[in-house]
Amino acid sequence: MTSNRIVIIGGGPAGLEAARGVSDLGFHATLIERREFLGGTPIAENYAALTHGFRDAEEAMNEIIADVTARPNVEVHLNSCVSKLDGAVGNFHVQMQNSAGAQMLDAAAIIVATGFQHFDPGRETQIYNYYEYPDVITLADMEAMLKAKQVVRRSNGALPERVCFVQCVGSRDRQIGNEFCSKVCCGIASKQAIEIKQAVPSAKVFIFYIDMRMYGYWENEIYWPAQEKYKVNYVKGIITEVLQKNGKLLVRGEDTTMGRPMEVTMDLVVLSVGMEPSEGTREMAQVLGLKQNKYGFIEVPHESLDPTLTTVPGILVAGSAAGPKDLDDTFSSAGLAAMRAVTAARKAMA
Numbered sequence: 048m049t050s051n052r053i054v055i056i057g058g059g060p061a062g063l064e065a066a067r068g069v070s071d072l073g074f075h076a077t078l079i080e081r082r083e084f085l086g087g088t089p090i091a092e093n094y095a096a097l098t099h100g101f102r103d104a105e106e107a108m109n110e111i112i113a114d115v116t117a118r119p120n121v122e123v124h125l126n127s128c129v130s131k132l133d134g135a136v137g138n139f140h141v142q143m144q145n146s147a148g149a150q151m152l153d154a155a156a157i158i159v160a161t162g163f164q165h166f167d168p169g170r171e172t173q174i175y176n177y178y179e180y181p182d183v184i185t186l187a188d189m190e191a192m193l194k195a196k197q198v199v200r201r202s203n204g205a206l207p208e209r210v211c212f213v214q215c216v217g218s219r220d221r222q223i224g225n226e227f228c229s230k231v232c233c234g235i236a237s238k239q240a241i242e243i244k245q246a247v248p249s250a251k252v253f254i255f256y257i258d259m260r261m262y263g264y265w266e267n268e269i270y271w272p273a274q275e276k277y278k279v280n281y282v283k284g285i286i287t288e289v290l291q292k293n294g295k296l297l298v299r300g301e302d303t304t305m306g307r308p309m310e311v312t313m314d315l316v317v318l319s320v321g322m323e324p325s326e327g328t329r330e331m332a333q334v335l336g337l338k339q340n341k342y343g344f345i346e347v348p349h350e351s352l353d354p355t356l357t358t359v360p361g362i363l364v365a366g367s368a369a370g371p372k373d374l375d376d377t378f379s380s381a382g383l384a385a386m387r388a389v390t391a392a393r394k395a396m397a
């Protein structure tokens with residue numbers, strides 16, 4: 048007999064929204080999260096404020112977590128993972144593994160919401176000296192600084208006078224095989240530039256970019272205020288090297304508008320690292336037999352027609368496990384995945 052259970056793997060924004068959707072549609076959602084807490088990367092990496100509206104990230108995620116966990120038809124398993132899968136749409140048998148051992152769950156459909164991880168800026172090309180210099184940090188490090196209300200130089204605790212962002216670190220880079228655009232980092236760098244100006248109004252903030260890629264909310268509510276109200280300096284340029292000199296950071300590259308070499312000193316350099324598939328996404332693709340695209344994200348064969356269908360009937364994908372996404376796109380895809388999963392279950396029951 049077909050179960051009315053939908054198994055959702057991953058308890059970040061996508062998994063939580065998928066669980067909410069499945070529950071709203073009257074089916075039973077079993078949410079399996081490998082960490083000991085829900086909320087995904089925004090919680091794990093200590094994000095400070097989320098768009099829209101610069102909402103406190105913990106508060107925003109806790110609101111969704113409270114809604115999801117209060118529902119009688121949602122069951123949450125933390126510190127758990129999926130180790131095996133048998134069966135087919137309408138009648139999957141999912142082996143869940145945790146400290147209590149292995150447990151078999153029958154499920155009509157599965158939603159994979161295993162998310163992303165930040166590109167490691169020390170990988171392969173170490174031109175930015177991330178692991179060498181304490182004042183070279185990533186977007187995620189800056190989120191944690193903003194959350195702690197400590198926008199300071201890590202080397203000496205002083206307030207930074209000059210901060211720059213280096214865009215496209217680990218994205219749009221053929222040399223390392225990541226040709227794709229991570230979609231969110233132009234917007235997030237601009238958001239953080241505003242937050243830095245709010246925290247340290249005397250700081251000069253620069254964004255070195257190849258192209259600024261933003262749309263909708265990010266352009267209207269973040270990019271223009273960053274330029275016009277907060278006087279963030281956007282410089283079209285390519286950074287080729289970050290060195291340490293006299294206690295400062297020497298940033299070298301090319302100003303591509305002026306077509307000339309550029310050398311500037313900074314107190315803090317923020318690397319706008321891209322989004323790559325999480326280890327958990329890669330693992331689940333193997334366990335569930337899902338095809339991955341050339342970057343390791345879950346392959347979505349008919350992306351423009353249905354961004355949630357995978358190569359296995361009855362297994363849907365939501366959020367950044369299928370490729371870089373902001374929260375708007377993550378939530379939209381999660382709602383669609385819930386609807387598709389329930390539809391698959393209903394068809395199997397008919």
Ligand SMILES: Cc1cc2nc3c(=O)[nH]c(=O)nc-3n(C[C@H](O)[C@H](O)[C@H](O)COP(=O)(O)OP(=O)(O)OC[C@H]3O[C@@H](n4cnc5c(N)ncnc54)[C@H](O)[C@@H]3O)c2cc1C
Pocket residue numbers: 056057058059060061062079080081082085086087088089094096097098099127128129160161162163164165186187190231235325326327328330331365366367368372373374375377
């Ligand atoms: C620095 C930074 C700041 C950002 N700020 C914003 C913002 O302000 N606004 C915005 O719109 N977007 C923002 N984003 C994007 C936002 O973080 C993503 O859109 C969102 O986190 C994607 O959610 P997700 O659920 O797909 O993935 P994740 O948040 O990565 O969640 C995935 C979850 O799955 C779990 N998991 C992984 N593998 C397994 C497994 N095998 N089994 C069980 N569980 C597993 C993980 O532990 C995690 O809980 C930001 C991104 C970055 C890099």
Ligand code: SF4
Pocket residue numbers: 214215216218219227228229230231232233234258259260319321
């Ligand atoms: S969003 Fe911007 S910084 Fe990120 S990869 Fe795309 S162009 Fe580069």
